[in-house]
Amino acid sequence: QVQLQESGPGLVKPSQTLSLTCTVSGGSISSGGYYWSWIRQHPGKGLEWIGYIYYSGSTYYNPSLKSRVTISVDTSKNQFSLKLSSVTAADTAVYYCASTLPGDAFDIWGQGTMVTVSS
Amino acid sequence: AIRMTQSPSSFSASTGDRVTITCRASQGISSYLAWYQQKPGKAPKLLIYAASTLQSGVPSRFSGSGSGTDFTLTISCLQSEDFATYYCQQYYSYLFTFGPGTKVDIK
Numbered sequence: 001q002v003q004l005q006e007s008g009p010g011l012v013k014p015s016q017t018l019s020l021t022c023t024v025s026g027g028s029i030s031s032g033g034y035y036w037s038w039i040r041q042h043p044g045k046g047l048e049w050i051g052y053i054y055y056s057g058s059t060y061y062n063p064s065l066k067s068r069v070t071i072s073v074d075t076s077k078n079q080f081s082l083k084l085s086s087v088t089a090a091d092t093a094v095y096y097c098a099s100t101l102p103g104d105a106f107d108i109w110g111q112g113t114m115v116t117v118s119s
Numbered sequence: 120a121i122r123m124t125q126s127p128s129s130f131s132a133s134t135g136d137r138v139t140i141t142c143r144a145s146q147g148i149s150s151y152l153a154w155y156q157q158k159p160g161k162a163p164k165l166l167i168y169a170a171s172t173l174q175s176g177v178p179s180r181f182s183g184s185g186s187g188t189d190f191t192l193t194i195s196c197l198q199s200e201d202f203a204t205y206y207c208q209q210y211y212s213y214l215f216t217f218g219p220g221t222k223v224d225i226k
Contacts, residue, residue, distance in 0.1 A: 046206065046220050047208070048217070049216065062214060063120075104168065105165055105168040106153070109162035112161075
């Protein structure tokens with residue numbers, strides 16, 4: 001059974017780059033045709049999809065964040081990563097990684113990691 | 120982007136109640152609609168996909184219906200573990216969007 005685990009700093013300074021990694025266990029990131037996504041949730045708010053990557057490296061980002069987002073994959077480590085540049089307090093949120101097959105719902109989620117943007 | 124709305128935003132119910140939550144899409148999404156349950160401090164859990172297909176392991180008291188723009192999630196007999204926030208999500212467009220959530224708490 002595939003499991004996802006987010007990791008990265010819990011505190012980032014304004015204007016810096018937020019960097020998170022999602023480690024995939026119980027399966028290969030290169031198999032199965034899955035899209036690997038990042039989703040965030042502002043405190044007490046709803047869910048916002050950030051973007052996804054396919055194992056081949058093709059990506060698709062939410063236009064509202066596209067200018068600041070980079071999602072990459074490291075198949076040798078079975079990981080995919082999120083970089084969000086020029087962060088502000090508005091980027092404070094719980095960040096989740098999740099997986100989905102094309103044309104399907106998010107069936108597997110990581111536990112989430114809280115990132116606070118503050119000096 | 121396809122905008123998802125939910126109603127009500129919150130309500131109180133009792134164990135054993137039959138509850139219905141509504142989700143509406145700003146444009147037709149066929150049956151590309153999922154429902155998630157989220158409890159405090161936890162990740163969302165997929166309950167239903169393709170508008171009406173129960174995810175493996177999800178109790179049969181949960182059901183979904185609808186297509187196009189209007190969808191419903193029904194819990195036939197509310198259990199104590201069902202008090203949570205429920206989100207709908209469309210995956211018709213690759214700009215995935217979620218509804219704002221419906222919080223179900225104890226009356």
